[in-house]
Amino acid sequence: MYEKDGEKYFVVDSHMHFWDASPANWVAGHEQYAKGWIECFHAYMGLGPPETHWPLEKFYKIDEDTLMRDVFEDGYVDVAIFQPTYLKEWYRTGFNTTEQDGALAEKHPGKFIVNTRFDPRDGDAGLKELEENVARWGSRGVKLYTAEWREGSRGYTLKDPEAYVYLEKAQELGIKNIHVHKGPTIWPLDKDAFDVADVDHAATDFPELNFIVEHVGLPRIEDFCFMATQEPNVYAGLAVVLGGLMHARPKFFAKVMGELLFWVGEDKMMFGSDYSIWEPKWQVEQFVDWDYPSDEFSDYPRVNAASKKKMLGLNAANLYDIEVPVEFQLPAEAEAEAGAPGVLGVAGVDEGAEAKV
Amino acid sequence: MTHESEVLEALGTVRDPELDEPVTALGFVSSCTVSADGDVEVRLRLPTYFCAPNFAFLMVADAFDAVSSVAGVRHAEVVLEDHFASEEINRGVAARAGFVDSFGSLAVAELDTLRSDFVRKAVLAGTDRVCRPLLAAGYTVDELAELALGDAPPSADRTRLQERRAELGLPADLGSPLLVDAVTGEAVGPRALPLHLRRARLTLVNIEANASVCRGMLQHRYQTRGQGEMEEVR
Numbered sequence: 001m002y003e004k005d006g007e008k009y010f011v012v013d014s015h016m017h018f019w020d021a022s023p024a025n026w027v028a029g030h031e032q033y034a035k036g037w038i039e040c041f042h043a044y045m046g047l048g049p050p051e052t053h054w055p056l057e058k059f060y061k062i063d064e065d066t067l068m069r070d071v072f073e074d075g076y077v078d079v080a081i082f083q084p085t086y087l088k089e090w091y092r093t094g095f096n097t098t099e100q101d102g103a104l105a106e107k108h109p110g111k112f113i114v115n116t117r118f119d120p121r122d123g124d125a126g127l128k129e130l131e132e133n134v135a136r137w138g139s140r141g142v143k144l145y146t147a148e149w150r151e152g153s154r155g156y157t158l159k160d161p162e163a164y165v166y167l168e169k170a171q172e173l174g175i176k177n178i179h180v181h182k183g184p185t186i187w188p189l190d191k192d193a194f195d196v197a198d199v200d201h202a203a204t205d206f207p208e209l210n211f212i213v214e215h216v217g218l219p220r221i222e223d224f225c226f227m228a229t230q231e232p233n234v235y236a237g238l239a240v241v242l243g244g245l246m247h248a249r250p251k252f253f254a255k256v257m258g259e260l261l262f263w264v265g266e267d268k269m270m271f272g273s274d275y276s277i278w279e280p281k282w283q284v285e286q287f288v289d290w291d292y293p294s295d296e297f298s299d300y301p302r303v304n305a306a307s308k309k310k311m312l313g314l315n316a317a318n319l320y321d322i323e324v325p326v327e328f329q330l331p332a333e334a335e336a337e338a339g340a341p342g343v344l345g346v347a348g349v350d351e352g353a354e355a356k357v
Numbered sequence: 358m359t360h361e362s363e364v365l366e367a368l369g370t371v372r373d374p375e376l377d378e379p380v381t382a383l384g385f386v387s388s389c390t391v392s393a394d395g396d397v398e399v400r401l402r403l404p405t406y407f408c409a410p411n412f413a414f415l416m417v418a419d420a421f422d423a424v425s426s427v428a429g430v431r432h433a434e435v436v437l438e439d440h441f442a443s444e445e446i447n448r449g450v451a452a453r454a455g456f457v458d459s460f461g462s463l464a465v466a467e468l469d470t471l472r473s474d475f476v477r478k479a480v481l482a483g484t485d486r487v488c489r490p491l492l493a494a495g496y497t498v499d500e501l502a503e504l505a506l507g508d509a510p511p512s513a514d515r516t517r518l519q520e521r522r523a524e525l526g527l528p529a530d531l532g533s534p535l536l537v538d539a540v541t542g543e544a545v546g547p548r549a550l551p552l553h554l555r556r557a558r559l560t561l562v563n564i565e566a567n568a569s570v571c572r573g574m575l576q577h578r579y580q581t582r583g584q585g586e587m588e589e590v591r
Contacts, residue, residue: 036406036441043405046577047570219375219567222478222559249569255562263559 001328002076002312004288007305010328012316013071013080013280015179015214015239015272018104019096022061027090034090041277044240047248048278062276064104072111075273075280078313079322081113083143083179083214083272089150102137113320115141115179118170120162121153127169134173140320141177142170143214146198157198167206177319178202179212179237182224194220196227203231210319212270215240216260225263235319236264238311239272242283246290254292258300266307270316284312306330359429361391365585367423368399374412374472376568377479377521380420381585383568384575387438389584395431397424402438402583404574410442411468417450439578476524477539482561483518484536488554498554502547507531 002009021038023031042059045052071077082101086094094100098116105112116133118126133139147155156163158180167178182194196217203211214237217224228234241260245253260269271287273280288308292300309330317324368386369379380386380401387402399420403413417437424433435450437443448454487509488501496504506529509515523529527542534544536553545553572589 033441040405040407040574043574043577047573218570219563221563221566222556225559226556244570244573245566248573249566252562252566252569256566259559259562262555 001078002284002288004285005305007288007309008328009076009284009288009309010313010317010324011075011077011280011284012271012313012320012322013075013077013273013275014212014270014316015083015237016071016080016275016280017083017085017096017277018062018067018101019085019276020061020093020100021059021091021095025061025091025093027088027092030090034087037087037090037095044244044274044277047244049247049282052279052282054276059276064107067104067276068108068111070279070281071273071275075275076284077273077280079113079317079320080111080275081115081141081272081316081320083115084117085143085145086117098133098137098139105137113140113322115139115143115177117143117145118166119144119148119150120156120160120166121150123162127166130166130169131173134175140175141179142175143179143181145181147181147194157195158202159198163198163202164205167202167209171206171209175209177210177212178206179214181214182217182220194223196220196224199234200227200231203234207233209233210235212237212319214272216256216264221256221259225259228264228268234268235315236260236269237272238269239274240277242271242287243274243278246283246286250293254297254300257290257303258292258297261301261303261307266301266303266310267315269311270319271312287312358393359391359395359397359427361389363427364389364391364397364399364424364430367427368420369585371416371419371423373571374415374475376564376571377475377482378568379585380416381583382587383572384579384583384586385416386584386586387579387581391430395429397427397430397433399424399433399435400438401435402575402579403440404571404578406439406441408440410440410446411471413437413440413442414446414449415468415472417446421450421453473525476521478560478564479521480518480525480527480539481557482564483514483521485554485557485561486514487512487518488535488557492554498550499547501536501554502545502550504535505532506535509535 002011021034026034038060042056045054045059071080082105084098084101085096088094098114101112102114105114114137116130116137116139118130122129146157149155180199182196194217196213199211199213210233212235213224213228216236216238218240228236241256245256273283291303314324314330365381368389369381371380372378373380373383373385376383385401385403386399388400390398401417401420417435421433421435424430424435437446440446491501491509506515506519519529527537527539528534536545536550537543538545569589
């Protein structure tokens, strides 16, 4: 929890990791990819405040105590959601698997939610593995990398019939939340890895599932926003937006937030630190203090403490049925006051009403 | 004899397709050398090891074409450094092979469609750049719908918008409507205009945010300035 100016924030970190990218875990013959991947992540850390930067050696792999301190003791996080990233072609035991996450989560009951993953190209074996992971770790969400290359396949789309089989299975197993990585990825050759059109289709056909587009589709925020306005079950994962822009590029951060608030709305945006790319501490502190820097942004929806409570924790708590102590909940009147200007604004534009541009 | 400045000027016409900025201004040109005999070597660098290879290929190929066309250049070599697909891209461009040839079965199509999709985004972003000052000056949305491109005051942004529209075969002369659909080229009427302008701004914000992340990553990766690199407007 975080408290500032008499306001109490319940913090759910909806996107974090516990990885092993140490050289000992690099696959022989693929070292350059394993190295390139983690160095790229490390460069992202460079966009945070200088005092939060780590040397690469620490960044390769951290121990459990460091994670628990950075995220829960210092980082204000109440509940953290693990999003796995396997990359077994480059990392011998995987970069960040469900098992690695789950083992830590078991030691700290109530602190973590362990999401798993699937890949529709895994066929029946993958369906079985999904079932086992859900049973073993109680997963209520999955993280998907649609653009991941594998054995000559250049990724998949959520529109593929095989993907629908998996989505149906996931739903049957009690999975509610589908986190889709649309953003900087592994082998994005000719297929546009950032295309979000497939999420649009799946979201329409699976109205009971929630689709969280991670990194808000960066670098295709415009396509994501336009799609998200039309799908009630599509959400924005803010990992990288806060970490990558809030400190390093405050003006562009304000613009991106303004656009997201307008098109997607504060009820559908969720904080994620992307730890250990960035620590949650400074992100939570800066975000609670954040407002538009000048009048230049006066036609974007306003934000207040209630908006930030939703984005920092209440929205994700809602998607994951996390119990929020009453002192962190929004009073009904506060909620009504904060409203959802983004959604209303877009409806107004659609109807051809006068719009501020 | 060819001077480095001429080669850099030619490289200034090569754009990052996603960011719609010259590779020189973005700091992507790490070095550019010209021998007395007109042999040119250009080295390019990108913000990350995993930057999308399709866009990387376009930039290297465009740079090769731009440098080769400079008067007095006998031989041009363009090398992409520190990228997971450097080898394939450098070899493919040097052999003047297309993207499909360079990547074999890994790539199913050439990149023309991808490129034109991004020029359309550049048209939308450019629309915001040109229209925002007009709105700030008091034009209403309805009035904008009546304007021709030439009614916007001359500016670098207007010229750039004209060029991008021309590239796509959209109406681009100063007498054509200020606001056109980036796919059909039809004038955008007053009813559709508020949403069109909202999308234009969103598209520009995306490009700006993306460019600022790329620049931040590049600065982290290389502490040196690129040839012709321009200071970022933050």
